[in-house]
Amino acid sequence: MLSKKQLFSRGMLDIAPHMLSVIPFGIICGAIGVDLGFNPYLVYAMSIIIFGGASQIVFLQLLSGGASSLVAVTSVGVINSRHLLYGAVLSEYLEKLSFIKKLLISYVVVDQGFAESNKFFKKNKTEQYLHYHLIGTGITMWVCWQIATLAGIILGSFVPEELGLKFAIPLTFIAIVVQDLKKLDHVIVMLVCGISSLLFFEAPFKSYILISPVIALFVAALLLRLKK
């Protein structure tokens, strides 16, 4: 049985490699916000209030491009709706927590944290304080995101644009799913999701990010039925 502290550190360790892409991305996000002419305090406040990587950039880009607040807010909601799926998966492991703890822990659920903690949870179902792993991944992500966006706001885009560091974002997610390429059913689900995201990329409010997982999960349900 691991202690709370051990689980927390394990979470920090498991998400740490992803900071290789999260930190440059955070710097870029902060710098873009200021470049677009927004108040630096406002750009930074988003990292605390929204705390959602790509959705923060999309929000500012839409507003500066002349879109209405309603469109910008809706887009953030749609982009971040994927957390509903993460929550549904994680709820199995967080069931026993008090309502207040659930409310607090929810704030730090992010893509990479969900992915790494979910992998850990699947292998260590019997641990009593599992949620400390999720707190470890979430807090690491939160602290790094705050520092990185703040650095981008204050120092501007000191990461040279020619390096194309935005490319590190898909690479982080490749690292997350790559082991599942061993399983044919997962490969099919991934391809369905990926191809759908390209086909529906122009759909309003960035809704491809919601439409493609729904289609892919539907295919997953069909595959499960075939397997029986």
Added chain:
Amino acid sequence: MTWLSITIAGILTYFTRMTMIALVRRDLLGEKIKAVLAYVPSAVFPAIIFPAIFINDYGAYIEMNDPKIFGALVAIIVGYFSRNVIATIFSGLLSYWIIIFIFLS
């Protein structure tokens, strides 16, 4: 006005994170749904990966010989065999840089 929008966007985002964890009882989800949920990572992350590789900053599809495709393939192969996140990210970036700085410059 912008502050108000950010606050609403933040509350919305928080609700997407909190709803399934704190408000929905797990028992409400049947066994079949739980089995489908095991596919969530495979069903969500490609929607971030594919557009980031195949669609450029201006919303157009990239060419088949784009260095990002090569970088992604290298990352997949290295990631598959190394099972190491840093190696995956770094090999992808490095192969991408080699192409854009050495072959395309």
